[in-house]
Amino acid sequence: MEIQWSLVIFTALSGTAGWLLAAVAYAEFAGGLKKSVFPATLTALVLLIVGGLASVTHLSHPERMLEALNHPTSGIFIEAVLLGITAALAIVLMVLIKREASPTARKVVAVLAAVVGVALSYEAGASYMMEAHANWNTVLLPLGYLATAIPAGISLFILIAGFCDEADQLGVLPVALIAGGVIAAVVAAIGTVSKGGPDALLLGWILSVCVGGVLPAVFGVILAKKPSTARAVAAVVVVCALVGAIAFRADMWTAAQFVHNFFSPL
16 A cells, blocks of 8 residues: 555654653653653644644545544544643643643643653554454554654653753653653554565665664663763654654555555455
């Protein structure tokens, strides 16, 4: 199948935003990183908006998306609701941060934003599960969407913390990046084996597994030992993780196999 780049971008960016908000929630509980939480939350909101706009461009008639929202059980409806709730919670959190609201209120909103955002990273893949696509109809697909977004979101927060001169307060985030990279690599590898496809070597093994998973884990080790390198190292990891996340999603389209080919002549 032809790669639907608008949908690839949407799911990669929204997934990154969800895990970036998860890092924000950690920062709220850790008590440090006070200068990083606002720009990180704002960045997550921008990613959600850009990703949402990208998804709309997939439609030849964007105005017809409103019709899809009339079906509450559809994947598009669930994605739209999760996207809207996550964006709204991010806005509320930014207001609370700016107004220096109570720590409890900020923690509650941050956790809610993280939970819904992470759920969005999963649902963005779950909406493609259908019987008509043999290698899409598996839980490995949404798990891959979720897993490959972990290194992107966490490394992006670390990068922001580096520019806010709070690299010395990263806490367990480098360890989380290592774990996220390993999870992304393992899930992407299993997904690549299950999908197969003509581009499995490049999009699957090289870009998704190695670049998007193994390298972030390796760089996470460096960050754990030398947090002062956060700006340079995290910038590289963000690029690697996004490349891996995009490749995993693109590989899904190139490896598509139909159970019923409705377009072939009888």
